[in-house]
Amino acid sequence: MRGLPVTLAARDVILGVEGVSLAFGGVRALTDVSFSVRRGSITAVIGPNGAGKTSLFNTISGFYRPRSGNVVFDGRSLAGTAPPERARLGLARTFQNIALFRGMTVLDNIKLGRHAHMRTGLLDALVYRGRARREELELRAEIEERIIDFLEIQHIRNAPVATLPYGLRKRVELARALAMRPRLLMLDEPVAGMNREETEDMARFILDVKEEWDVTILMVEHDMGMVMDISDHVVVLNFGQVIAEGSPAAVQVDPAVVAAYLGAGDLGRRLSGPEAA
Amino acid sequence: MRIGTLKTDYAADEALFDTRLQKLLILLACAAAVLFPFVASPYWLFLACLCAINVASATGLNILTGYTGLVSLGQAAFMSVGAYTVAVLEIHAGTPFLLNLLVGGLLTALVGIGVGIPSLRVKGLYLAIATIAASVVLHFVFAHWPLTGGMQGLSMPPARLFGLALDQPFQLYWLILPVTALMVLGAANLFRTRVGRAFIAIRDRDISAEVLGIPLLRYKLMSFAVSSFYAGLAGGLWAYFFRVVTPESFPLVNSIFYLAAIIVGGMGTILGGILGAVFMTMVPELLKFVAGLVTPFYPDALALLAPVRTIVFGALIVGFLIFEPHGLAEIWRRIRRFFHLWPFRT
Amino acid sequence: MTDWLFLTEVFLAGLGSGALYAVTGVAFVLIYKATRVVNLAIGEILMLGGYAFFGAAAGWHLPAWVALPVAILAGALVGAVVERGLIRPMLGESPISVFMVTIGLGSILAGFVQIVWGADPLRLPEFLPSAPIFIGEAYVAPKVAYGFLAAMVVVTAFVLGLRFSRGGVALKATAADQAAAYSVGIDVPRVFSLSWIVACGVAAGAGVLVGAIGGISPTMGVFGLSVLVVVIVGGLDSMAGALVGGLFIGVVEAFAGTFLGGEYRFLVTFSILILILMVRPYGLFGTHEIERL
Ligand SMILES: Nc1ncnc2c1ncn2[C@@H]1O[C@H](COP(=O)(O)OP(=O)(O)OP(=O)(O)O)[C@@H](O)[C@H]1O
Ligand SMILES: [Mg+2]
Numbered sequence: 001m002r003g004l005p006v007t008l009a010a011r012d013v014i015l016g017v018e019g020v021s022l023a024f025g026g027v028r029a030l031t032d033v034s035f036s037v038r039r040g041s042i043t044a045v046i047g048p049n050g051a052g053k054t055s056l057f058n059t060i061s062g063f064y065r066p067r068s069g070n071v072v073f074d075g076r077s078l079a080g081t082a083p084p085e086r087a088r089l090g091l092a093r094t095f096q097n098i099a100l101f102r103g104m105t106v107l108d109n110i111k112l113g114r115h116a117h118m119r120t121g122l123l124d125a126l127v128y129r130g131r132a133r134r135e136e137l138e139l140r141a142e143i144e145e146r147i148i149d150f151l152e153i154q155h156i157r158n159a160p161v162a163t164l165p166y167g168l169r170k171r172v173e174l175a176r177a178l179a180m181r182p183r184l185l186m187l188d189e190p191v192a193g194m195n196r197e198e199t200e201d202m203a204r205f206i207l208d209v210k211e212e213w214d215v216t217i218l219m220v221e222h223d224m225g226m227v228m229d230i231s232d233h234v235v236v237l238n239f240g241q242v243i244a245e246g247s248p249a250a251v252q253v254d255p256a257v258v259a260a261y262l263g264a265g266d267l268g269r270r271l272s273g274p275e276a277a
Numbered sequence: 278m279r280i281g282t283l284k285t286d287y288a289a290d291e292a293l294f295d296t297r298l299q300k301l302l303i304l305l306a307c308a309a310a311v312l313f314p315f316v317a318s319p320y321w322l323f324l325a326c327l328c329a330i331n332v333a334s335a336t337g338l339n340i341l342t343g344y345t346g347l348v349s350l351g352q353a354a355f356m357s358v359g360a361y362t363v364a365v366l367e368i369h370a371g372t373p374f375l376l377n378l379l380v381g382g383l384l385t386a387l388v389g390i391g392v393g394i395p396s397l398r399v400k401g402l403y404l405a406i407a408t409i410a411a412s413v414v415l416h417f418v419f420a421h422w423p424l425t426g427g428m429q430g431l432s433m434p435p436a437r438l439f440g441l442a443l444d445q446p447f448q449l450y451w452l453i454l455p456v457t458a459l460m461v462l463g464a465a466n467l468f469r470t471r472v473g474r475a476f477i478a479i480r481d482r483d484i485s486a487e488v489l490g491i492p493l494l495r496y497k498l499m500s501f502a503v504s505s506f507y508a509g510l511a512g513g514l515w516a517y518f519f520r521v522v523t524p525e526s527f528p529l530v531n532s533i534f535y536l537a538a539i540i541v542g543g544m545g546t547i548l549g550g551i552l553g554a555v556f557m558t559m560v561p562e563l564l565k566f567v568a569g570l571v572t573p574f575y576p577d578a579l580a581l582l583a584p585v586r587t588i589v590f591g592a593l594i595v596g597f598l599i600f601e602p603h604g605l606a607e608i609w610r611r612i613r614r615f616f617h618l619w620p621f622r623t
Numbered sequence: 624m625t626d627w628l629f630l631t632e633v634f635l636a637g638l639g640s641g642a643l644y645a646v647t648g649v650a651f652v653l654i655y656k657a658t659r660v661v662n663l664a665i666g667e668i669l670m671l672g673g674y675a676f677f678g679a680a681a682g683w684h685l686p687a688w689v690a691l692p693v694a695i696l697a698g699a700l701v702g703a704v705v706e707r708g709l710i711r712p713m714l715g716e717s718p719i720s721v722f723m724v725t726i727g728l729g730s731i732l733a734g735f736v737q738i739v740w741g742a743d744p745l746r747l748p749e750f751l752p753s754a755p756i757f758i759g760e761a762y763v764a765p766k767v768a769y770g771f772l773a774a775m776v777v778v779t780a781f782v783l784g785l786r787f788s789r790g791g792v793a794l795k796a797t798a799a800d801q802a803a804a805y806s807v808g809i810d811v812p813r814v815f816s817l818s819w820i821v822a823c824g825v826a827a828g829a830g831v832l833v834g835a836i837g838g839i840s841p842t843m844g845v846f847g848l849s850v851l852v853v854v855i856v857g858g859l860d861s862m863a864g865a866l867v868g869g870l871f872i873g874v875v876e877a878f879a880g881t882f883l884g885g886e887y888r889f890l891v892t893f894s895i896l897i898l899i900l901m902v903r904p905y906g907l908f909g910t911h912e913i914e915r916l
Contacts, residue, residue, distance in 0.1 A: 061488045087490030099485035101478050103545060111471070112478055116490030118471045122499055125473065128466035136470060140287040180490065348719050395897075399904040401719050402661045406855055407900050409848065410893040417890045533726055540723060584737035584841075591730025598724050599712050 010075065014039040014216045015060070015184055020069035022052075022059055022240075029055040030240040032069070037184065037233075042210060042217045044227045044248075047237035048260060053220040054096055056237070057188050060218075061093060062086045073184070088116035090183030094173040094190065096220070100161045106172050107157045110143050111136075113179030147175050150212075151205060167198045174205065178213065185209065187219040191226055199223060203230055228252065236260070293465055310458075314450050322446035328558045329457040330514045335538040335554035336464050336547065337507025342536065343544035344468065345500040346480030347396055351408030353531030354415045355505040358385040359512030360522045361419060364431040367516075374436035374443075374517065378456070381516075382509040388415075389505025390498050397494040412529055420524040430523025433516065443517070453514050460507055465547045467503070476500050477545070537594045543604030552605040560593070561586050631761040633881050634874060639767030640836075641873015642774035646829045647846070648853040648865030649781050650822035655859050656798040657818035660710060661722045664729035665826055666847015672698045672827025673747065673834030673843060674736045680748045687750030691831055698827020699820045701732075706819035711812075729844055737841040744840035751835060770832040777825060782862055794818065798860065848889075849876070852896045858909020867907065 015037040022030040029052045037043045045053050058064045060071050062083035071078045078086060092113070100109050118139070124132035148154055151171055156164060161172060170190060177185055190206065191199040203226050210217055221227050227234060227248065234251040236244040238260040244251050251257055294300045314322055338352045359381035366377040392411040396404050419425045435444035436452060443449050467473040475496045478486035487493050516522050534557060542553020564586055568578040597604055647669055654662050675697035679690035705728060713721045756768045785791035796804040797814045805811050830839075833846060853872045857864025872892055879891040905911040 063484070063488055082492070083487045084490045084492045087488065093488065095485060099482050101481035101486075103477055103481050104474070108474055108477075112474045113489060115471050115475060120470050120472060122472055122503065125467045125470040126463040126503075128469055132466075132470050136291060137288055140291060144287065176489070346719070348722070395900050395904070399900055402722055403855065403900060403904060405719075405722065406851055407897065409851070410896045410900075413889050413893040414897075417886070420886070533730065536723065536726070581738060583742070584734040586734070587737070588731050588734030591727040591732075591734065594727030594730070595709060595724050598716075598720050598727070599709065602716070602720065 012038050013072075014074055015218065016072035017056070017060070018070045018072060020056070020059055020066045020071065022055055022064055022066045028240050030059065030066070033237070033240070033242055034069075035235045035242060035245055037216060037218050039216055040210070040214075041232040042206070042219070042230055043233045043235065044231040045218065045220045045235045045237060046222070046224070046227055046251075051237040052240040053237055054188055055240075057093060057186055057220065060186065061091060084116060087180060090181060091186065092177040092180035092182030092184070093186035094170070094177050094188055096188040096192070098166075098169050098173055100169055100173060100176070102160070102162045105158050105160055106153065106164070106175075107140075107143070109161055109172055110147060110175045110179045111139055113176040114139055114143075114181070117181055143175075143179060147178050150208070151175050151178075167194050170194070170202065171205070174202075174209075178209065182213070182215045185215045185217050187217065187221075189220055189222060191221065191223050199226060206230060291469065293469070310454060314447050319446050322450055324558070324562065326446055326449050326453045326518055328555045329453045330511050330518060331535070331538065331554040331558050332551050333457045333460050333514065334508055334511035335535050335542070336461055336550040337504045337511065338535045339539045339542075339544065339547070339550040340464055340467070340476070340507065341500050341504035343539050343546070343549065344473065344480060345476040345497065346401075346483075347393075347497060347500060348401060348405040348536075349408045349504070350405050350529065350532045350536065351392060351412045351415075352504075352508050352535040353527040353529065354408075354412035355385050355389060355508035356512030356515060356531075357415060357419060357522070357524075357527035358388050358505075359509030360516040360526065361425050361431070361512075362509070363513040363516040364433040364522045365424060367433045367436075368431060374438075374452070378510055378513040381513040382506045385509025385512065386502040386506040389501040389508070392505075393498045393501030396497045396501070408532075409529065412532065416524055426523075428524060430521060430526070432521050435520060436517045444520075449518055452517065456510065456514060460510060461547060461551065464507075464550075468547070472496075472499070480545070534590065537590055539604075541593050541597050541604055543606030546604075546606040548609065549604050549606035552609065556605060557590075557593075560589060564589065628760055631759070632763070633877050635758060635761055635763050636767055637874035637877025638870055639763065639771045639873070640877065641870035642771040642778075643829055643833055643836075643869075644850055644853045644873050645866045645869025646774040646777050647826055647850045648857065648869045649778055649862055650825040650829070651850055651854050652857075652860060652862050652865045653781075653794075653818050653822040653825075655854075657794055658706075658710065658815050659718060660725065661718070661859070662725045662822075663722060663847065663851070664705075664725045664732060664844075665822075665850055666844035667729040667732035668698055668701060668823050669826045669830035669833060669846055670736060670839065670841070670843040671701060671732055672830030673839040674740055674830075675827065676831040676834065677740065677745055677747055677839060680750070681745075687748070690750075691828070694831050695824045695828045698830070699824035701827075702819040702821075702823025703816060705823070706816050710819065711815070729847070733841055733844055740841075742841055744838050746838045747831070747834045749835075764836075766836045770836060773832060774829070777828070778862075778866055781825075782866075785862065790814075790817065849892060852892045855896055855906055856899050858906030860910060861906065861908035864906055864908035 013036045017033055017035050020030055020033045021028070033052075033056060045056065047053055055064060059066050062078065062081060073086070073089060073091060076089075081089075101112065104112070118135055120132040120135050124130065148157055151174065153168070153171060153175060156168060156172075161169060164172065174187070174190070187206070191202045194202065206217060206219070207230055209215060219231075231248055234245060234248050235242060236251055236254070236257050243256045243260060244254040246254070294303055313325065317325065334352060334356055338349060341347050341349050362381035362384050363377045366372050366380060367374070392408060395407050399407065420428055425431060435442040437443065441448070443452055468477070475486070475491045478489070478491055479493060479496055479500075483493060512527070519526075535554075538553035538557040539550055540553070541556055542551065543549025564582060568582050571578045601607060647665060651662060651665050654660055672694045676690050676694035679685045679693040680687055685693065709724055709728060710721065713724055751766050751769045753765050756763045756765050785794060793804070793809045793814050796807070796809055797811055801811055804814075830843070833843070849872060853868040854865055856872065857866070857868030872895070875895065876888045876892055880888045883891070899906065
């Protein structure tokens with residue numbers, strides 16, 4: 001059963017996923033997935049392990065090319081748009097397995113997020129005069145004032161990321177995504193593996209980001225408490241298909257969703273291997 | 278122990294040398310470099326020039342391999358492109374040496390881009406092997422092309438500055454060292470900007486780098502271009518230094534030499550490229566010196582020099598990779614930290 | 624007029640040297656499959672085999688049938704020591720670091736044989752029957768023919784052995800997924816050791832054959848470069864690829880050497896390598912791994 005189709009005015013939609021299907025060899029990771037993300041909302045994608053949530057994110061990022069279907073960002077079709085270009089358009093994200101650059105400091109990791117919006121070319125860089133220098137200093141100031149203070153990571157700015165504990169790494173990843181000048185911020189399991197307190201911090205950051213930065217948030221999350229607390233809209237995936245969508249309250253009692261999560265007790269574990277064990 | 282380095286001024290924090298000690302050390306090094314030729318013997322000047330050339334090339338390789346994570350076994354072959362270009366221009370066109378060097382560097386950069394093209398499809402080891410293949414092809418071209426003089430190679434006139442021939446180590450020192458210094462400075466600058474960060478991101482996790490806004494092929498090729506530009510310049514300096522360029526001047530083992538230099542020095546640090554290149558250039562001299570010492574007791578010592586050098590090179594690569602993967606630069610850092618903390622803690 | 628007889632002879636000679644590429648390639652693939660190490664020192668280990676044979680046969684005056692096992696054992700011993708001393712400490716490091724360790728190893732071995740046996744090329748004592756061999760009318764140098772036979776026997780034994788023995792299953796499991804292999808009770812470290820021991824032994828044996836045909840010298844390690852081309856063409860993790868690639872490259876080199884001149888050999892093989900990297904980067908038979916974010 002599908003949730004009621006939600007009709008939104010076109011200008012309210014920042015991201016449209018239209019009939020996306022994706023397969024790896026015989027594994028059908030996504031089958032005809034369609035949904036819309038409303039501008040200014042927090043939309044959550046949930047589903048049992050292996051449901052295809054990360055694959056969906058990767059498709060939106062342009063890392064996977066769907067077998068059929070299309071992604072529309074802000075009224076513009078992204079078909080044939082390479083991942084770096086999508087990043088420049090304002091699609092920023094974090095990764096389920098934390099993809100920070102181990103050989104760089106926290107500050108450099110965050111700076112890297114701005115890459116697509118900077119102009120410094122090779123020659124500028126070699127001489128580090130004029131534009132290169134100006135751009136770097138502006139970036140540094142902005143990161144310090146808007147991101148580092150905001151996420152409360154002043155004390156680790158010069159630390160190599162490899163030395164950071166897990167919770168802080170997630171926060172640095174969020175910082176890097178913010179440096180990307182996001183218009184749609186995609187968070188893949190932002191609180192996975194965090195304790196209660198860290199989870200609450202992160203939920204607060206997400207809400208603040210939405211308010212202060214004026215970005216739309218699309219997140220994948222297993223922590224139902226958090227999903228129910230902060231999201232405006234929930235899309236449920238199971239075996240690569242959308243089985244329901246709607247408000248958190250409506251989705252929670254949807255029989256198809258309940259069935260999917262009950263089944264996940266044993267099925268989900270078998271599907272997703274060691275992670276769930 | 279230094280306390281209270283609170284920084285509110287970002288420009289100061291973003292500077293290349295941000296502590297007073299560092300600035301002092303650099304100043305001392307510059308002064309020493311200027312005074313050196315006036316006190317050193319020709320032998321030491323010769324070595325200094327050789328070290329500088331190797332520093333230039335190793336720094337280039339470090340950009341590609343140490344910072345971008347693209348292993349190349351073609352650095353020596355790239356140098357040969359620069360060396361031949363300079364030699365041909367010097368012989369046939371007689372253009373000013375700085376122009377020749379620049380053309381040599383640019384031409385090598387083009388070749389480097391060509392070699393780098395497979396780097397989007399193939400990774401790591403495959404790419405290293407592609408660079409070996411490129412070395413073989415380049416060697417063949419230089420050995421068979423009439424313009425490059427076949428197996429005989431080319432002998433070229435010295436660089437000239439205002440009618441003065443630069444043909445002694447003393448004069449060449451003033452050509453080679455400044456060029457190398459500028460190249461090292463350029464490399465250091467590179468990694469203060471988005472270009473350098475993109476390189477490191479590609480090394481650390483190239484697939485997520487793409488999603489974060491870095492066009493992979495473009496930056497991989499850029500890294501190849503810079504690195505081979507450096508190799509081309511270094512090769513050009515080499516040509517002016519030795520003035521004979523043959524196909525055997527830049528064998529595959531030289532590429533391994535540069536790889537060893539950045540491993541021993543420390544991959545992915547500017548200081549590492551410098552320390553490693555100097556160290557590896559001095560090792561054979563040290564061996565020669567030792568061989569000279571033991572010759573009275575063991576007359577064959579000199580004959581063993583070549584194989585012992587081969588073994589020492591190999592052992593340095595293996596030893597550093599296993600026991601000190603961050604190289605001499607890391608040892609240097611530890612020493613510095615020790616003195617910063619001293620005498621409060623050990 | 625095409626001289627078919629001559630072409631056939633060139634072809635057979637190419638197959639002969641190709642077979643030696645194939646065995647060495649198989650040894651290379653064995654190490655790669657088990658440990659994911661690209662062993663650039665394989666040429667030097669092969670060289671060491673040639674020298675060990677020389678040392679045993681010419682130095683200690685042992686008969687060839689004793690000297691050959693001595694050479695193979697020497698290779699195996701080096702393999703064991705290298706795996707324990709150099710490769711295992713690098714476990715978990717980037718594949719590129721391990722690759723560079725093998726470059727260093729090659730350098731050490733090359734220097735070592737030069738110190739012990741000198742820099743000049745040497746000839747191995749004759750030990751293969753020297754009666755001329757004809758296939759149809761085509762003449763094949765007897766050493767080349769015996770080399771081919773021996774190489775083919777080893778390659779066949781390998782392919783069959785891996786398909787049907789328990790060791791083969793363990794290897795396959797380790798190659799597919801180390802952690803999973805561990806969890807089903809396969810002694811992964813032993814698979815590592817054994818693969819290095821066997822592969823280096825085989826490479827050393829191949830070195831004896833190569834040395835018997837062309838003599839030995841401290842630069843013999845460049846044979847490893849051709850082997851590298853072979854395994855890239857065939858696919859790093861494919862035994863069948865090593866066999867096909869080896870024979871193919873052998874024949875190509877023979878024709879290039881005959882019709883273009885010896886100096887074209889490397890040019891032609893490495894051009895093929897570049898071509899393969901462009902159109903089929905994972906070789907003819909290699910597996911292409913999909914990356915995940
Ligand atoms: N690169 C890939 N190659 C092959 N199969 C893949 C790949 N990526 C994902 N899959 C498969 O696609 C399916 C969906 O995986 P995905 O990672 O999208 O699930 P998920 O919903 O994010 O799960 P989790 O909650 O565990 O993160 C799984 O069966 C997975 O094994
Ligand atoms: Mg996932």
